[in-house]
Amino acid sequence: MKEANDFFRRFKENTIGGLNTCAIGEIVTYDPIKSKADVKLLPGDTLIKSVPVGIQQTADFFIRMPYKRGDAVLVVFVQREIDNIMYQSNNPASQRMLAVDDAIVVCGINLFTNDLPAADANKLVVGEKSGAATFTIGGGDVVISGNISLKGKVNVNGTPLQAGGTSF
Known part of the structure; x- marks a missing residue:
């Protein structure tokens, strides 16, 4: 029984533990014109560059938040690669899934200390x-x-x- 428990523990750590779903991050730089940011994932020092920042918008209207260095944000990782969508290219998508390279900032997070x-x-x-x-x-x-x-x-x-x- 111990071997089975160890097998499933390792399976969970190696398979599920490697999936990126969402994380809390910290804004390092923010470009309000392109609506993208460099974000450091917390805890740790993983830096993701040029992360799209979600905003409330339609074809004609938008609401933009003035993010700045140090702001805490919620980062989600899209199921499939987003490069082709973000740059509107016709290249076929890669097989990349749930990667940190496919992050999007969805909102600011108010930490319980503030x-x-x-x-x-x-x-x-x-x-x-x-x-x-x-x-x-x-x-x-x-x-x-x-x-x-x-x-x-x-x-x-x-x-x-x-x-x-x-x-x-």
Whole structure:
């Protein structure tokens, strides 16, 4: 029985232990124009270069996060090789599977050692962790605070805007 247990333990370590599924990583460099990053896998020093960074997007719209060095991120490893897809080439895909070379950053990870602001925890919040600027939706209200810039044609429907309590 001991031999069978040892066999299956080694099988698991050698087969399943070699599969890359997902990992927590740390941004080393980030290119917001190409939406790619160099990422160090944690724990350890494995560096993966030119990792695509997932963003919320459609053909016409996008939401981009301003990742910077040291940010913790979730990295997933795609089942098949992604080079041909990322570069839109017609070359047939290789047989590579679940390799670290086929990583994608899917989101930032907030480590348990770094609390998010407690304010508006039950609302949708887009904001700076410092609280300097926030956009909050919840309870029937939309609240914008801090230095917010709007570019383009801005339409306001509803109650007139007021500065300092006076309509303008």
